[in-house]
Amino acid sequence: MRKSRSTFRITGLSLASVLLAAGLSTGAAGPASAQTSAVRMDYTCTTSAGPTVALTVWVVGGLPDDGAGPNSVSYSSYSYIDVDLDLRELRPALPVGSGVRLDGDSTATLDAHLTGPDGTRTTRAAFTLAPTWITDTRSAAVRARGAFPAQYLNTPGAYDLHVDDLALTLRPERADGTPLGTITASCSHDPAQNDVVGTIQSQAAHFDRPIRPDALRVVSATPTSVTLAWDARSWWNPTAGYNVYLDGGHVVFATEKQTTITGLTPDTQHRAKVVTVDVRNSWSNPSEGLIFTLPRA
Structure with a gap:
């Protein structure tokens, strides 16, 4: 006999009582704000410019709060996972000289995988770099924003988001807009390093x-x-x-x-x-x- 999945339904008006029963505070009838979590990754990058680059990256995840409680979603609804990058020490890959600019023409991709009750699934986030003037690659922080494709965490339970390889396509330019070519980098981290950005809880519930x-x-x-x-x-x-x-x-x-x-x-x-x-x-x-x-x- 097939075992039916036990679910419950929460309306917009009863959501506040569910949060309170779970020991969670709630304000107005608005959604909970996304919970931010982060992990520091130390990457070794092979670049098209020749040298190998040691790159420190803070991966900051905006995990969804679409269910009853922090970092929770309904198993029956899709959810979005925002992710930002804070890249440091882009040396010696960039020809800094008197200073270069990076902007949205420069992009990145971050591979990741989710491990949960239904196994492991892979995903990839795409990023565009924020406009940044770089005069010193040691101290400059280059930031980028992106997101993973919509996720359906169909089986209730906990899903850990793990960070994998990083790829960069950098298109630096001079102050007058003169392009300085394209630099690509393929980056990997020590597999023994902690790579979990955070955990998302898929709940056996519908939220109306x-x-x-x-x-x-x-x-x-x-x-x-x-x-x-x-x-x-x-x-x-x-x-x-x-x-x-x-x-x-x-x-x-x-x-x-x-x-x-x-x-x-x-x-x-x-x-x-x-x-x-x-x-x-x-x-x-x-x-x-x-x-x-x-x-x-």
């Missing part, structure tokens, strides 16, 4: 919430502003509006599926997300993050 927005996109951008748009549809109750977040902080409540954010800094990288709010103040899970870079002044 408004449908999360999707297709978040940039409509237009200036050096100090950006106009975002997204797609969304209503749930059981009519939609009241949308909370828009930039780099984890709330910036605006929009009543339409589009908004303009002003007062930003030129030549900076950001991650935006949107949450649907219905007329009963139930909140959806956050949309997939959108990473964008504003133009130079």
Whole structure:
């Protein structure tokens, strides 16, 4: 006889009581903020420039909080895992001289695997580098933002996120925009090193919430502003509006599926997300993050 999976259903209004019963605090009817965890990785990189590079990387994961409790998701829903990189000591791969610039033309990929109750699955995150001027590769920190593809953690249980190999494609340029060629690097770490960014708990539960927005996109951008748009549809109750977040902080409540954010800094990288709010103040899970870079002044 087939054994049926035991699940329970939580509505938006009963979620707060579940959190309290679990000993977790809850505020308004909004979703829990993503829990940040990090691991330091020491990579040895083979570069197209010739020398071998010792690279220190902080891998910072924004693990989803889509269930009842930190770093939890429903087994029946997809989830997004954000990940950022803080790369240090890019020497001697870069021809620094009087200083070079790296920006979104430079990219990276990070291999990873999830180990859980259904075995091991591999995944890969793609990154774009934030605009960075480098004058000293010893002290300069190059940052990049990315995300793993949507994950369905179909079997309830704990899933550990392990970091694997890193690949870089760097396209440095001079201050006047003159390109300095392309440098690639293939990086591996000591397999004995701790490589777990964090653990995600897949729960045998359904969470009845408004449908999360999707297709978040940039409509237009200036050096100090950006106009975002997204797609969304209503749930059981009519939609009241949308909370828009930039780099984890709330910036605006929009009543339409589009908004303009002003007062930003030129030549900076950001991650935006949107949450649907219905007329009963139930909140959806956050949309997939959108990473964008504003133009130079």
